[in-house]
Amino acid sequence: FWEIISEEHGIDPTGVYRGTSDLQLERISVYYNEASVATAENGGKYVPRAILLDLEPGTMDAVRSGAYGQLFRPDNFVFGQSGAGNNWAKGHYTEGAELVDAVLDVVRKECENCDCLQGFQLTHSLGGGTGSGMGTLLISKIREEYPDRIMNTYSVVPSPKVSDTVVEPYNAVLSIHQLVENTDETYCIDNEALYDICYRTLKVPNPTYGDLNHLVSLTMSGVTT
Numbered sequence: 001f002w003e004i005i006s007e008e009h010g011i012d013p014t015g016v017y018r019g020t021s022d023l024q025l026e027r028i029s030v031y032y033n034e035a036s037v038a039t040a041e042n043g044g045k046y047v048p049r050a051i052l053l054d055l056e057p058g059t060m061d062a063v064r065s066g067a068y069g070q071l072f073r074p075d076n077f078v079f080g081q082s083g084a085g086n087n088w089a090k091g092h093y094t095e096g097a098e099l100v101d102a103v104l105d106v107v108r109k110e111c112e113n114c115d116c117l118q119g120f121q122l123t124h125s126l127g128g129g130t131g132s133g134m135g136t137l138l139i140s141k142i143r144e145e146y147p148d149r150i151m152n153t154y155s156v157v158p159s160p161k162v163s164d165t166v167v168e169p170y171n172a173v174l175s176i177h178q179l180v181e182n183t184d185e186t187y188c189i190d191n192e193a194l195y196d197i198c199y200r201t202l203k204v205p206n207p208t209y210g211d212l213n214h215l216v217s218l219t220m221s222g223v224t225t
Contacts, residue, residue, distance in 0.1 A: 088129055125156040
């Protein structure tokens with residue numbers, strides 16, 4: 001998602017503006033904070049207003065070492081050590097509950113930097129333990145603190161044909177109750193449907209998760225255009 005948004009705004013993987021049109025800087029403050037002002041040699045430096053969260057450190061290391069790893073604020077990587085083991089209750093009540101205050105501190109800092117906070121956007125999966133259990137815990141905590149702001153989620157819903165673990169349906173059912181209570185908009189993303197689009201429409205014979213993520217991020221970018 002951040003690759004696509006950065007490309008639209010002409011921002012390179014280090015956060016420096018390299019665009020060719022002033023239109024690319026219009027409304028850039030919706031998703032980015034300006035970290036340094038433009039000079040004669042360089043465009044300004046922009047940092048995504050994003051918080052990256054997981055209950056295990058491995059995924060954060062993967063993001064940091066990826067092409068766009070330098071784009072994000074180092075303070076906005078929040079992670080635990082134990083993982084949730086595909087268990088909704090671990091994400092919602094034990095491991096997730098221990099980490100959620102640290103996440104809320106980062107959320108508050110980002111909100112204080114906003115001139116006019118419109119709302120929150122969360123991307124998570126409902127099949128595992130962290131995205132479902134801790135994701136919904138975070139939503140309810142943010143809702144308590146900012147009840148009049150939009151809460152918008154992009155939720156990857158498990159499907160029987162594309163399934164990693166046997167407890168995915170339980171995690172999803174427990175999460176959907178929370179989403180109904182606490183969100184204004186939820187975009188349901190189905191991996192099975194994404195695979196179908198890749199096979200039938202895009203004619204990609206062996207789609208990777210990268211292909212699926214690209215499809216989802218195009219949708220997210222379209223929603224916010």
